[in-house]
Structure formats: structure tokens, C-alpha cells
Amino acid sequence: MDNSAVSAPHIVVVGGGISGLAAAHRLLESGARVTVLEATDRLGGKLYAGEIAGARVDLGAESMLARRPEGVGLAREVGLGDQLRPPSATAAIWTRGALRPMPKGHLMGVPADPASLAGIVSAEGLARIARDRELPPTEVGDDIGVGEFVASRVGREVVDRMVEPLLGGVYAGDAYRISMRAAVPQLFAAARDNASLLDGVARIQAKAAAAPQDGGPVFLGLDGGMGTLPLAVADAVRAKGGSIRTETPVLALTRTATGWLVRTDSPQAPAIEADGVILASPAWSASALLAAESPAAAAELATVEYASMALVTMAFRRTDLERLERSSGFLVPSVDGRTIKASTFSSYKWQWVTDRAPDLFVLRTSIGRYGEEEHLERDDADLVDLSLGDLGEAVGLAAKPVATEVTRWIGGLPQYPVGHLARVARVRAAVAKLPGLRVCGAAYDGVGIPACISGARLAADEIIATSTLAQNTQRDAGQ
Structure with missing residues (x-):
């Protein structure tokens, strides 16, 4: 039986x-x-697909790490394998009054070559990075703050201009408090096993370059969000x-x-x-x-503890943004004192957004960091205006959106x-x-x-x- x-x-x-x-x-x-x-x-x-001006968009997380198998594997198991899509275009950092291409050859903002951060880090900051190889080893113990350790090795500018916007994009947190062991285990291993942080990052990159790769993208999204x-x-x-x-x-x-x-x-x-x-x-x-x-x-x-944030999604007439430089968007270091911490040009980053709404240009900004959430008490119209103000300074955006959507994620991101x-x-x-x-x-x-x-x-x-x-x-x- x-x-x-x-x-x-x-x-x-x-x-x-x-x-x-x-x-x-x-x-x-x-x-x-x-x-x-x-x-x-x-x-x-926090995975939330919605619409703006009839266009399908993500109002929450928009991509997943593809180099780990779990997310991609589950998508395929439930019949979404054919909808997996890589992002397109390249990102930038808006700092020191200009949009600057995202440097290559770094591990969560920590470079193997100081010269790669020229323009983002000052001349004095570049010299400080180079002194890493002259410093005695730093004891990391069982754990240490990412910002605390990186600043001790290569200076605060690297943390404030690179690590913070990259790590903050994931946790919306304080890079100096975030656990290196939990959030960036590769960096923790480099710190533990190498006297020089630069040499440790270089070894990780060399190992990755020598390893067989399938040529696939680092991140993937889904057609439809x-x-x-x-x-x-x-x-x-x-x-x-x-x-x-x-x-x-x-x-x-x-x-x-x-x-x-x-x-x-x-x-x-x-x-x-x-x-x-x-x-x-x-x-x-x-x-x-x-x-x-x-x-x-x-x-x-x-x-x-949790950090709260808001996503401001806006749709424009595509003809109004024809001169916008092609990019997936940009990150914003908090030391620059802007309201937004990032902006994603969804219609450039995700081809499926353009395919589904060819007459629109969709972008979004994110607002709110751990301990700096007073902006979230403003009403939706204020958040839209603040976003448009920063976008105007960053990329010269002067057009008015045809539709907006503000999504608040109160207590959305746990802190590590x-x-x-x-x-x-x-x-x-x-x-x-x-x-x-x-x-x-x-x-x-x-x-x-x-x-x-x-x-x-x-x-x-x-x-x-x-x-x-x-x-x-x-x-x-x-x-």
C-alpha cells in the first residue's frame, strides 16, 4: 500500500x-x-515587476549574479530559461563634478594598479595607494570592517570614491561598518593571505584570468523583469x-x-x-x-539593522533624451553630497525595456542610505524633483517625465x-x-x-x- x-x-x-x-x-x-x-x-x-506609462519595469531588484548557479538554475527550472538576458552598456561614477568611466581591474573598488583610479582619486590619493606595499601586514582577526581595512591599506579616498558606492549599491550601508568577511569574502581572503592588499587583489585577478571561463555575463536579468x-x-x-x-x-x-x-x-x-x-x-x-x-x-x-531606500522610476519621451550618452547608468559616492546614490538607464541597460516600449526612455534613481534616510520622509513629488535636479547636473537632463513611480523599500536591506x-x-x-x-x-x-x-x-x-x-x-x- x-x-x-x-x-x-x-x-x-x-x-x-x-x-x-x-x-x-x-x-x-x-x-x-x-x-x-x-x-x-x-x-x-523585493523582486517586484510593475509598469510605468504602459512599460514593463522592475520596481525592485533588477538583476542577479550569474556566476553563482542558484538563481539562473531556478529560473530555468520554472521555465524562464529563454527569458534570461544580460545587461548592456557600461556604468560610470559621478564624482568630482564629472561622469567618469567605471575603472577596470578592481575588486569591489580596490585596484591592483593605482593608476586605474586616476581622475576618481586625487594625485595624493594615488600616492597613498602605492604605499600599501611599504606597510607592515594588517591583522584582520576573525573579521574587520571593509572600509576600516581598505582605508588602513590604501587610504580613505579609495573607500569613499570606489568601495562605498559599489558596496552601498548592494547594502545601502556604511562601508566602514560592513563586515569584510561576510560581504566581500574574496577581499577578506586577500587581506588574510597577503601582506600587500594590492598584491592580493592582483593574485585574485590573475587566478580568475587563468581559470577556464564559459564567456557568460557576470549578471543576468529577465525579459519582463x-x-x-x-x-x-x-x-x-x-x-x-x-x-x-x-x-x-x-x-x-x-x-x-x-x-x-x-x-x-x-x-x-x-x-x-x-x-x-x-x-x-x-x-x-x-x-x-x-x-x-x-x-x-x-x-x-x-x-x-536594516537600511531603507526609495526607487524613483521615470519614463520620458525617447525623442527628449536622444542626446543622452549611452550607458547603463552611474553610481554616486556619498562624499559628493548628492541626494541620489545611483541612477540606472533602464532603456539602455536592458534591451527588453526598449523592445517593449520603443517610444519611451525609462530610467530610475535610488535614494537613501543606512543612517541617512531623512529624504524618505519627503513626498513622492519632492523625490522626483530631487532626482531630476541631480540628473540635470550629472548628464544635462532637462526633459520632464511623462510618468513617474516612487517605490519605497522601508527596512528593505539588512546590514552586515x-x-x-x-x-x-x-x-x-x-x-x-x-x-x-x-x-x-x-x-x-x-x-x-x-x-x-x-x-x-x-x-x-x-x-x-x-x-x-x-x-x-x-x-x-x-x-
Whole structure:
């Protein structure tokens, strides 16, 4: 008698972002029954595809690292392989009053050759970089701030003009506080293994150049936007028999004799019995839900800080921007005192945007950094005006948009300060003491899409390995 349908464990996934959906997808492949609970009315979290003036655009994350396999692999698994698209054009840095081409041959802003930063870093700054090889080794210990270490080796100008805008584009954080071990592990390895930082970066680049490459792009997006990925994963989850409930906030988790009781504020499902639970929600939400059952994990998660930001998306008549230099956009160092921290020329960066809206030119700006979020209290019109003012100075933009869309991501980006990995290890050690419970998401192993998917799959695999499904498999094998 096949009783797998009866004995398959029921796992509840809390959170319908890409982490939660990826975990659900993995669980279903392993034979579990799955219910995904999302507090809001929308799936996908920070992957959010929308429209402006009838043009399809991303209103959240727009690309993923292609050199890691998880994101690209999941896209292909859910039928989006033919929609993967590389970005086009090149980026710049708007600093010292001019747009300057993004230098080549650097690792998160740290160069192997000081001359590559000419024009971005002053003559005095270039000389300071060169002194790296004369300095004694710097002890990095178990972890150190990216900015703190880089400034000690090659000077603050490299941090302020290169590292901060590049790293800030990922975390919207303070480069001097961000953990080098967690955020830039290659740089941490170079710092640990080489007396000279420049020599360490040069060795990493030489090794990469000598390694066989498939010639593929570093980053990939999706035709129609990265926001189509979670929707496709959700469709695949439903097709495999999984249940997804939106507008269903989870209020509490309680251990029972056989598993977990998940309490929600939904009249349709006020209490759900589960064999296991995966928390794929932000740190503050996971902290609240773990407070009763794991005070230690809850206390650690309560210390995770987040940065907020806003994306200002604008559509122009294409004829009004015909003279705009072809580029994917530019980054802005915070030391230059501008409001925007970056701008993406979507119609140049993504061919699919142009193909779908040939008469429009779509671009967007980002506003807001960790600890500098006062601009987000302004209304939408003010954010648009501030963006247009900076764009006018940067690229001479004088046209008025035909449509605008402001998307606020309040508490959108978790911060990875020094000691982040140790904190994550403590959280996981505490959670592991609770049978049938795991955590995943951007607050743990990386904010990028592949890292989130990897963490989700790990959580799913660990739940399955300790669930009744594993016990049933062993039992059936002995029959």
C-alpha cells in the first residue's frame, strides 16, 4: 500500500519572497506537503515587476549574479530559461563634478594598479595607494570592517570614491561598518593571505584570468523583469500541489507534541498544524515569532539593522533624451553630497525595456542610505524633483517625465556589520535545538538572489532530513 500521501510531512513556510518560494519549491521536490503564508497581498518581496506609462519595469531588484548557479538554475527550472538576458552598456561614477568611466581591474573598488583610479582619486590619493606595499601586514582577526581595512591599506579616498558606492549599491550601508568577511569574502581572503592588499587583489585577478571561463555575463536579468521570477516559482509551487496564502500574517508559533501550531489572523486558517516550519521572513518578524520558543535566537535577530531606500522610476519621451550618452547608468559616492546614490538607464541597460516600449526612455534613481534616510520622509513629488535636479547636473537632463513611480523599500536591506557571520551562527545554533524549524532569507548568508535561494534550499534540505519523510523513507527501504 502506498501511504506516502498520508505520511508526507506538512511544512509551513512563513514568507512569500524569493527565499520562501524557493524553499517551498525544494520541499515539494522532496515529497513534502507545503503551505506558504505571506503577510501582504503580493508575492516576491523585493523582486517586484510593475509598469510605468504602459512599460514593463522592475520596481525592485533588477538583476542577479550569474556566476553563482542558484538563481539562473531556478529560473530555468520554472521555465524562464529563454527569458534570461544580460545587461548592456557600461556604468560610470559621478564624482568630482564629472561622469567618469567605471575603472577596470578592481575588486569591489580596490585596484591592483593605482593608476586605474586616476581622475576618481586625487594625485595624493594615488600616492597613498602605492604605499600599501611599504606597510607592515594588517591583522584582520576573525573579521574587520571593509572600509576600516581598505582605508588602513590604501587610504580613505579609495573607500569613499570606489568601495562605498559599489558596496552601498548592494547594502545601502556604511562601508566602514560592513563586515569584510561576510560581504566581500574574496577581499577578506586577500587581506588574510597577503601582506600587500594590492598584491592580493592582483593574485585574485590573475587566478580568475587563468581559470577556464564559459564567456557568460557576470549578471543576468529577465525579459519582463526580475519580478517575474517569484511569480513563476509560485506557479510551479501550485502546480506541484503546494498551497500559497497571501494576506495571512503569522501571529505566533507554538511547539506541540507532534510538531508546530502556526497561528494566523486569517479567519479561513486561524490555526495550522505543521510537522515543520521554515521562517523566511525579515529578521524582526522572525525575532517576534521565535520569542517564546527560542529567546536566544529572537534576541540575536532583534539586533539586525536594516537600511531603507526609495526607487524613483521615470519614463520620458525617447525623442527628449536622444542626446543622452549611452550607458547603463552611474553610481554616486556619498562624499559628493548628492541626494541620489545611483541612477540606472533602464532603456539602455536592458534591451527588453526598449523592445517593449520603443517610444519611451525609462530610467530610475535610488535614494537613501543606512543612517541617512531623512529624504524618505519627503513626498513622492519632492523625490522626483530631487532626482531630476541631480540628473540635470550629472548628464544635462532637462526633459520632464511623462510618468513617474516612487517605490519605497522601508527596512528593505539588512546590514552586515562586523561579526555578522558569528551572529548568524548563534542564531542557527539556537534554532537547531527546535525540531522541525529552520530560518532563511536575506538577513543570513547574503542579500543577493542566488545567496537567498541557496539558504532557502539548505533550510528545506535540513527540514526534510529531520522530518517524518526521512523516517518514512528509511522505513520503506527496509520493507
